[in-house]
Amino acid sequence: MDRRTYLKTTGGAVTGISLAGCLGGLGGGDDSEIVAGTAPGFPPFEMKEGGDLVGFDVDLLSAVVEETDYTLADEWEEFEFDSLIPALQNDRIDVIAAAMTIEPGREETIAFSDPYYDANQSVLVSEDASVDWQSLEDLEGATVGAQSGTTGESVVESELIEPGIIAQGDYNTYDNYVLGVEDLENGNVDALVLDVPVAETFASERAVTVAFTHETNEQYGFGLRQGEEELQTALNDGLATVRDSGRYDELVDEWFGN
Amino acid sequence: MERLSFVATPLQAGDWAFVFENAGYLLGGTAITIVLTVASVLLGFLVGFPAGAIEVYGGRYSAGVVSTAGVVLRGTPILVILIVLFFVVSIDSAFLAAILGLGLRSAAYQSQIFRGAIQSVDSGQIEAARSVGMSQLKAIRHVVVPQSLRRSVPGFQNEFTIVLKDTSIAFAIGLAELLSRSYDLFVQQTTAVLEIVLFASAIYFVLTFSTNRALDRLADAYAIPGGETA
Numbered sequence: 001m002d003r004r005t006y007l008k009t010t011g012g013a014v015t016g017i018s019l020a021g022c023l024g025g026l027g028g029g030d031d032s033e034i035v036a037g038t039a040p041g042f043p044p045f046e047m048k049e050g051g052d053l054v055g056f057d058v059d060l061l062s063a064v065v066e067e068t069d070y071t072l073a074d075e076w077e078e079f080e081f082d083s084l085i086p087a088l089q090n091d092r093i094d095v096i097a098a099a100m101t102i103e104p105g106r107e108e109t110i111a112f113s114d115p116y117y118d119a120n121q122s123v124l125v126s127e128d129a130s131v132d133w134q135s136l137e138d139l140e141g142a143t144v145g146a147q148s149g150t151t152g153e154s155v156v157e158s159e160l161i162e163p164g165i166i167a168q169g170d171y172n173t174y175d176n177y178v179l180g181v182e183d184l185e186n187g188n189v190d191a192l193v194l195d196v197p198v199a200e201t202f203a204s205e206r207a208v209t210v211a212f213t214h215e216t217n218e219q220y221g222f223g224l225r226q227g228e229e230e231l232q233t234a235l236n237d238g239l240a241t242v243r244d245s246g247r248y249d250e251l252v253d254e255w256f257g258n
Numbered sequence: 259m260e261r262l263s264f265v266a267t268p269l270q271a272g273d274w275a276f277v278f279e280n281a282g283y284l285l286g287g288t289a290i291t292i293v294l295t296v297a298s299v300l301l302g303f304l305v306g307f308p309a310g311a312i313e314v315y316g317g318r319y320s321a322g323v324v325s326t327a328g329v330v331l332r333g334t335p336i337l338v339i340l341i342v343l344f345f346v347v348s349i350d351s352a353f354l355a356a357i358l359g360l361g362l363r364s365a366a367y368q369s370q371i372f373r374g375a376i377q378s379v380d381s382g383q384i385e386a387a388r389s390v391g392m393s394q395l396k397a398i399r400h401v402v403v404p405q406s407l408r409r410s411v412p413g414f415q416n417e418f419t420i421v422l423k424d425t426s427i428a429f430a431i432g433l434a435e436l437l438s439r440s441y442d443l444f445v446q447q448t449t450a451v452l453e454i455v456l457f458a459s460a461i462y463f464v465l466t467f468s469t470n471r472a473l474d475r476l477a478d479a480y481a482i483p484g485g486e487t488a
Contacts, residue, residue, distance in 0.1 A: 047442070
């Protein structure tokens with residue numbers, strides 16, 4: 001059993017236990033102050049610059065919360081992506097802002113705000129690769145990588161491995177996409193599946209290029225605990241306000257404009 | 259076939275400059291790594307040494323409990339231990355959970371280092387100590403322990419090194435030390451992966467090397483002249 005499977009198992013166990021209501025939340029403090037959690041290392045959504053957490057998700061959530069009666073705690077909690085849902089379940093954080101795709105599997109354990117970004121996936125290849133890939137079917141027999149716990153990984157598992165386009169052994173999982181890009185440049189892996197804006201960031205900085213984009217029709221949302229309708233409604237209203245005021249487009253330009 | 263270049267990414271001056279600009283950030287992570295390691299190894303020693311002694315000298319019940327706890331801790335991946343402590347037992351602070359997790363697992367390993375060292379002291383020495391009138395406890399304390407501590411230095415050096423490197427796993431519960439901070443940096447400047455990893459490795463090497471040398475010195479200083487060595 002590899003590390004990731006362990007995490008899934010423990011994550012599942014943790015979720016089960018917390019759903020069983022064995023855990024007292026940490027509670028206390030000001031009810032209107034919410035703590036946000038993210039997993040840095042996913043530019044331009046969230047990354048560290050000079051030790052500070054920055055990114056589209058960080059700015060967007062701040063702008064959204066500003067429109068509500070809630071206040072955002074100054075300190076964001078940082079975890080590995082796989083630890084975010086357990087952290088939310090345990091009241092260590094109140095909202096996840098980490099380019100998290102709204103998907104049925106996650107909705108069994110947590111709730112989401114309205115979507116705030118389309119989560120299409122890009123297939124990234126090395127600039128030296130002389131391949132003409134147009135769709136996932138073309139990846140037959142290739143080695144493919146993705147970051148553990150991401151939508152890219154679920155695309156690889158459900159649309160490449162399950163239909164038998166690639167073998168399980170030809171899938172590499174990374175803690176962090178930068179290491180995947182490194183592998184791609186060195187020719188150790190043929191393709192990486194990752195979110196469009198992240199892929200574009202890498203394409204502009206490294207000797208890699210986007211082969212094609214795979215429409216997943218999925219979207220990102222802020223992750224919330226189930227049963228917290230008040231916070232959910234407030235964030236949804238805040239998001240609508242931010243979209244209407246043009247602030248959302250400003251942020252998109254700032255973080256994704258080339 | 260093309261000639262393979264030695265390193266895939268050329269070492270660029272700009273990337274090294276980036277590493278040195280951010281050296282402070284990495285050293286901050288190093289401080290967390292050191293505190294975490296020292297506290298965990300210390301907890302591991304304080305729990306592990308008595309545990310090893312109990313496994314050798316304890317009654318059936320006490321030795322059984324200690325050895326079962328050891329088997330469970332050694333058989334569970336450190337990642338799982340940390341996640342259980344932080345998310346299931348719900349220890350408030352990630353720092354405390356990390357020290358407890360790393361420390362208890364280290365105690366389980368150290369107990370076996372000390373058990374081996376204690377058993378390596380010839381049982382005839384206990385008999386000799388008893389025959390000159392020492393109690394069992396006194397014999398263990400004055401005859402066995404001083405020798406077994408000396409003999410456990412090499413194993414302890416190993417254990418220290420393992421704990422030092424395993425502190426990186428604490429990022430699963432949100433504690434960013436040296437390695438996690440290295441990740442942050444190469445996400446910022448993705449061309450600098452090799453340079454950052456080399457820099458972090460150098461820090462790990464300095465920490466490991468200097469500690470092991472210090473322990474070697476300690477062993478030399480306390481070596482029994484003409485005595486059996488480990």
